[in-house]
Amino acid sequence: MSSNATISETGRVEAFSDGVFAIAITLLVLEVKIPTLGAVPLGLQLARQWPQYVSFVVAFMFIGIMWINHHRMFTHIKRSDTVLMLLNLLLLLGVTALPFPTAVLAAHLGQVDQRTAILLFNGTCGFIAIAFNVLWRYGVSKRGHLLGAGVDLESAQKISRQYAFGPLLYIVCFALAYINVLASLALNAGLACFFALPPQVAVRHHREG
Amino acid sequence: MSSNATISETGRVEAFSDGVFAIAITLLVLEVKIPTLGAVPLGLQLARQWPQYVSFVVAFMFIGIMWINHHRMFTHIKRSDTVLMLLNLLLLLGVTALPFPTAVLAAHLGQVDQRTAILLFNGTCGFIAIAFNVLWRYGVSKRGHLLGAGVDLESAQKISRQYAFGPLLYIVCFALAYINVLASLALNAGLACFFALPPQVAVRHHREG
Amino acid sequence: MSSNATISETGRVEAFSDGVFAIAITLLVLEVKIPTLGAVPLGLQLARQWPQYVSFVVAFMFIGIMWINHHRMFTHIKRSDTVLMLLNLLLLLGVTALPFPTAVLAAHLGQVDQRTAILLFNGTCGFIAIAFNVLWRYGVSKRGHLLGAGVDLESAQKISRQYAFGPLLYIVCFALAYINVLASLALNAGLACFFALPPQVAVRHHREG
């Protein structure tokens, strides 16, 4: 069958994605600059580099928690086709790009152009959040084909609801940068924590809140 | 048996290849330069770097779609021998090399030597397309040994036909660079999209077109 | 069930962690500087770089042996939940950060600010040792949920006892840097060897010693 020939297990999609997430998260540290020998004591040089550590930790949290979500998504999606692999590549495009806005942020946080840097960083996070939604909705729409046989549909709907907030919240985060750069960065970190919560807890918390 | 002793499952060949593809695709972003603090506003510096983003996205698409094809190929090839592993290494040689022509392209696109840069990039893509054909034809020629028991031969032949276009199309792409550099780059991106299609669709489209 | 929906196999957690450990350990070599062409003979330039080789080997041993311990831990932990994944990310945060203190150490060992550099390196190792304890204790505390069915509890307790020494020993290591920097580095390497031993041997040796 023509359509079956293009459907396969998700094992290698997950392995390839794990590799990309693992490398992107590990490359972040290369953007932390090594202080050189010089007149300024090393301890002081290290302390002055705080924007680099903040950028590293926020980007690490973001990628790490996106990985947890990718893992969670693929406990439901059990088969892949060409479109799913292409949408997954779109998501990974955002993930592999992230070390770039992180490095721009690390270099410009606390400097005159920090607003541009945080807009670029938030914009990339927003792109990833949109790609997550598109990938997930495609997987869910092909329920009979791509979701696992024993899939818990209620639990899948809770994921849909949690993800739907993502792009909206990153637009807020983007807009907030025009008012206060550090508040925008803090909200970005907070959003990562929100997406770290399992969908049950996150959605319940939102309804009660 | 001497010949059996050198035949094994493809699990680790796929895992190693997944690793190489994942790292090569993630290293591409290291070639996007971080704008420095200076007199030129950050936003303007970022905008002027467009050739780096174009190169990054085209190379990302190329490697990503080559990975999809590698994955597709190994749903048919189920066992590996020493020759298959060496031909796979030849393919991976091209994939690991790609960040270099990508960086050369990013540095020279829109500059005086852009033709040389695109020729190097297209040449590397062509090398990878040839390696793909050699690997696939070797796997198919050892039908009884390396292909899976329940392999769909018609589907395998469709892959053979789609791959056979690859080197020819990249020669066109190479030649086009002498007429128009951006058209050559656009065709290269278009070829990636062609190879992203499952062979059924791609071959049918070609016949009807 | 709400709680079951968030519990899954550890396969991808291990695959992602393997990736991060493998990349972090391989990136260490990028901090070894390539001697340039010049008046000083290459052999002499290579010899003068001894602090970079020492830092590389100590950090390689540390990450390699942390990987062995992670592997050992996950022969007992068979299921993961969100908290376990977050605690594992905390551990990986330390592991991915390590190339930075390693590079700082490589640049400053034998120089005026070497004490600051070794304190940063030992501090990161201590952070990782603490994260290991927190992760392991959480896994053990969820005995019925996360540990494997046929888990050897005595063997798990031996691991608990061995890990508990970790943070204490790294504090000693940290303090020793105020007296002698090279002794502190040697103790750090010695601690890696201690954690390389299987818990049975390590704990027995400690009791007899």
Add this chain to the structure above:
Amino acid sequence: MSSNATISETGRVEAFSDGVFAIAITLLVLEVKIPTLGAVPLGLQLARQWPQYVSFVVAFMFIGIMWINHHRMFTHIKRSDTVLMLLNLLLLLGVTALPFPTAVLAAHLGQVDQRTAILLFNGTCGFIAIAFNVLWRYGVSKRGHLLGAGVDLESAQKISRQYAFGPLLYIVCFALAYINVLASLALNAGLACFFALPPQVAVRHHREG
């Protein structure tokens, strides 16, 4: 049982090693320098960089073929203990270090200090060949514990005989550098080809030769 508690499957040892081999082989390209914009035409700059391409290809072949051998070894070794994991780390230490001598060779080949560079490169290859022998001999010596149940002992002995040549041949290669640097590099590439052959063929060829 105390001794059983430290014996486990080799799945994660192979996955971690695959990761390290894949990253080391992909990092090699970072040592190929990107020609800058300038008075010298790009094509000429690219042509002058031939020592970097030679170094890249030789190191790629070496790591790729070491991976094939690692894969071959672990079709026989089916269980791992702490000593095997530490000996495997020793082997990986050599593999992760290789991008450094490769970069030194790329920078100095064809220059005044090329002999020192090739000695460093050959020395690292020799270290890896010795580590391979130690790892393999340990695995074989623990026949009942670590080798698979249905292991083909004759085939294992052929591997032992082929590996035993390794360190000797790299000493020849090392010594040859004092006579002719390019001949030494060519022999190094030839040795990689020798180890790419399955042991049956390699040993038979040696006997007949």
